[in-house]
Amino acid sequence: MGNKKIKNLLGLVVVVCLLMGIILIRTFSGLNADGVKPKTNSNRTRTSQLKYSKKSSAKKLTTSKSHKKAKPSVMRTPISWRASSETVPYPNVNKYPNLWIHVSIEKQRMYLMNNNQALYTMYASTGVQTPDRATPTGTYYVQAERGYSFYNSRVGEGAYYWVSWLNHGEYLFHSTPTDAQGNYIQSDANDLGKKPSSHGCVHLSVSDSKWVYENIKYGTKVVID
Secondary structure, eight states: OHHHHHHHHHHHHHHHHHHHHHHHHHHHHTOOTTSOOOOHHHHHHHHHHHHHHHHHHHHHHHHHHHHHHTOOOOBOSSOOSSSOSBSSOOOOGGGOTTEEEEEETTTTEEEEEETTEEEEEEEOBOBOSSTTTOOOOEEEEOOSOEEEEEEETTTTEEEEEEEEEETTTTEEEEOSOBOTTSOBOHHHHHHTTTSOOBSSSEEOOHHHHHHHHHHOOTTOEEEEO
16 A cells, blocks of 8 residues: 555656646747737737837938928028128039029029029019010020119119120119119119019129129020019
């Protein structure tokens, strides 16, 4: 009888050890009591990673957009009728043999163009939109006539740094208008880049008109629309 009890006790110990071994194996392998690996934690992990990935992408996109918007403008603000329109140097016309000029009546801007690229933008004021003062639209070419200053007694205005682009001295690029004494007319100066105010010519700032007078070559194409 003693030997039988010992054998039964040893058998019970073996069974208990086997059960504990199975439990430990399932615990470390991530299996539940039914021998199946739970999905809850894995799904949560993948969902969390997906959300983080989307947030990271959105953050990168937002950063990229904000970086593009942060590019500073080189246009001088507020507008100065005396200074250059941009805060960067004027282009070297000798580097751009195909340079041409585009005047936008709608935007009140004059663009120095190289093919389809705007090299420089100038504030401008074109002609008042009446039959006798409107700036002609079309394609023209810079003419030979240019000068330091002029005065037109018929309209009671003059200007500095003028360059003809139509009718040999009738339609010009020039500075803010002046009175008979050569003083700049403040009311016209205040309109520069904001609204039409001329008798058909294209008003520019003093600095811009001086640069045009000294640099824009005879025969340069001028497109006005």
